[in-house]
Amino acid sequence: MNQETVRVFVGADRSQALAVPVLAHSIRRHTAAHVEVIPMLDLPVPQPRDPRNRQRTGFSFSRFCIPALAGYQGKAIYLDADMLVFGDILELWHLPMGDARVLVQKEVKFNDQTTQKPGAPPKRMIQSAVMVLDCARLDWSIEKIVADMDAGLYNYEQLVYEMCILGTPDIGTVVPFEWNSLEHHDAATRLLHYTDMYTQPWAFSGHPLGHFWLEEVRQMLTDGSLAMADLAKEVELGFFRPSLLRDIRYRHKLPCMLHRALDACNRITDAASGFVAHKAVYQAKRERERLIAQHGERHH
Incomplete structure (x- = not known):
């Protein structure tokens, strides 16, 4: 019987290139599934004209390249390189897609109005560092995405943090917090994310x-x-x-x-x-800040 291949695309820049095989090792150590880990190392994506919309890392836009890299076929998982896996990746792979085209982390629920779960984001945004994608139902083209950004249809924050290129029914918020534990580890943690x-x-x-x-x-x-x-x-x-x-x-x-x-x-x-x-990321950040300042001066 043919075993299904779990495809995991990993976003990384050169400084984290060796973190990818460490992540891959942790994935394979906890599953019997056949796993293909595909590093996306500083992909040659177009540069937005407005410096405010440029990538914050060398792989900020890599996740939007996955459907094309997968030939617009089957499913795929996206992870950042700065992670370790402690659970069976099949738990992520077999999350029900329903009518959604992308699965992201669900809202973190608190026991009361003042207590926040350790490592949880301070406010709701699309947590796209862990995603399950139905590549056959995603027609994303990074060239078109950046062109639409240049045309003013949306900005970086709306693209990355709100995933505005999809409609609300297309985004399933079902990935458990345990599969994207931000700077947090306990007995239930399935994936530890070193976010800083x-x-x-x-x-x-x-x-x-x-x-x-x-x-x-x-x-x-x-x-x-x-x-x-x-x-x-x-x-x-x-x-x-x-x-x-x-x-x-x-x-x-x-x-x-x-x-x-x-x-x-x-x-x-x-x-x-x-x-x-x-x-390199620090230098790129300083350069982006310089360009943003120049951009602002030209529009005064």
Whole structure:
């Protein structure tokens, strides 16, 4: 009997390229399904004319390329690279689509009016970092999407946070919070999302949930799916912090009471090396801010 292939498209920029196989390893370790993981690394998408509408990362618009990349056939899952999976990906794959064409995270319910679930977004927006897409029913073209943005039909926020290119019935808000746990982990967590780019475990020493990512890497080193030379190369290129190699080797051997001292030592090492987390994204942000200021001056 032919086994269905679960297609997972992962958005990433060059600084997170090696995070993709770590995510893929965590997915495959928790499922018996045949999983195809497709990295979308800095896809060549058109640049909106208005700098305010430009991508916030190298992959902000990648999710809208998935139907075309999938040949407008079958289903697909979208994930960001800065994630780890702790549950069977088939749970996501088999969520009922109903009449929807895209499934996103459902509204997070609180026990009362003042208590917010840890890691939940402070206000409702489309959480599109985890999506299930019916590619056969999505005619998205990134060229047309950007052209419509240039024509003033919508802006970046409306596209990414409201997914305005779909009607309300097309969006199913059914993905459980446990499948996009933002900076949060408990016994029910199925997917941990390191949403703060500047404190991700490969970029910052001391993330309270960073040990999960470090342990996944250690398992890859043990089973041979990753080599220390691969990590060292990312450090050499400035994408991973230099202290990561020390963390991989020694953190799990130290008592917890010494972890804070290790973090302090690691940060000194990283600062002395001149390491800047997500340097390219930071530089792009500064350039976008400069262009926005110029754009505003021209319209005064």
